[in-house]
Amino acid sequence: MITSPIWLPAALVGGVTQAWRTAIQRRVSHSLSLNAAGLVRYLYGLPFAIILLGGYRLLFAGPFPRPDPMFLLFCLGGGLAQIIATNLLIMAFAHRNFVVGTAYSKTEAVQGALLSFLLMGERLSPLAWAGIGCGVAGVMLLSTGGKRMGPADFLKALGQPAALTGIASGFFFALTAIGIRRATQEVGSDDAILAALIVLVATLALQIVMQGGYLLLRERGEIARVFSTWRISGQVGLLSALGSACWFTGFATAPVALVRVVGQIEVAFTLGFGHFYLGERIARSEIMGLLLVGGGVIMALASAL
Structure with a gap:
């Protein structure tokens, strides 16, 4: 159920910032362990989140709402799923390039x-499902990394570590959402933005x-490194x-799947950051994959009208 049109710009801006953040975090991961690289996004993100909440309250x-006790349980479950998903995504980067690692996770x-649908009973229209299928086809094409692959080669590639960790990452990101x-x-609270910030x-x-406790x-030796990288970790x-x-x-105002399929536009920005920020080449097949992702986003938007 869509309760506010704000979900659309929220999903688009979320895609841009996530692609940018992932590109920078990949550089951080070169000097930190897997878990330390994951911690920086939470440790350095909390002060900014508090500022966002405080600023919104001033405006x-x-x-101030009084959340149900179940609120913390869902925050805990979603937070743990995101930690696992982020670690799996960083592991995917170690096997293939930045764009391909992100593409596999987009099966989310x-x-x-x-x-x-199974856990919350959220139903989508046939057009929305078509958009999801188109988008997933696009990210799977992106996952080839520009190589020409037949059906047998593609199925074999799905058994590779990058594919398995990327798809598992997508699963836990879906649980997070x-x-x-x-x-x-x-x-x-009836204020979706306030609820989201809380x-x-x-x-x-x-x-x-x-993750800090872990x-x-x-x-323990990684903790000092987390603080020593404060410039880029910030x-x-x-x-x-x-x-x-x-x-x-977006999650507070629209079905999870609809927000995520629009958020697949992140892949376009990922290609841009991978090319201009990390110096990775863009292949012709990746352009075709990008067009499929864009088509999926358009169909998802049309289904919401």
């Missing part, structure tokens, strides 16, 4: 559609406890907070 004063759109949507519903602050705080127990935190605020607002 739009009103009674179809996984999210199925999971949201469902957990966050449920958390915003438990906040008890969930964002709570989720980031819980993620810092979870580092204290298992990788950029990751800022973009992560802005992007998550947009995604959470």
Whole structure:
């Protein structure tokens, strides 16, 4: 059920900032361990999330909601799923290039559609499902990394570590979206943006406890490195907070699958960042994949009208 048209610009802006943040975070991952690279987005993102929540409250004063106790449980579940998804995505980068790693994770759109139907009863129109299929076909074409592949080669590629970790990442990102949507519903506010920002602050705080606690127990030496990279990690935190605020607002106002299929436009920005920021080449097949992703987004938008 769509409760506000704000989900559309939120999904588009979320796609831009996420692509930018992922590009920068990949550079951070070169000097940090897997878990430390994941921690920076939560640790450095929380101050910016608090600023966003405080600023919004100053501009739009009103009674502060009293969330249901289940609110924290959904924040915890969504936050843990996002930690796992992020770590899997960083692992995918280690096997293939930046664009391909992100492309595999974008199977999240179809996984999210199925999971949201099974767990939340969210139904989509045939046109929306066609848009999801078109978008997934596009990201799968992008996953070839510009290589010419027959059906047998493609099926074989799906068994490679990059594919398995990327698809698993998409699964946990889909669970993240469902957990966050449920958390915003438990906040008890008619203001979707306020609910999204409250969930964002709570989720980031819980993620810092979870992943930070893991580092204290298992990788204590990485903690000093997390703080020593504050210049670039601060950029990751800022973009992560802005992007998550947009995604959470989208989840609070529209079905998970619809937000995510529009958010696939991130792949276009990922190609741009991969080419201009990281120096990766764009193949002709990747352009075709991009057109399919764009077609999927258009069909999803048409289904919402």
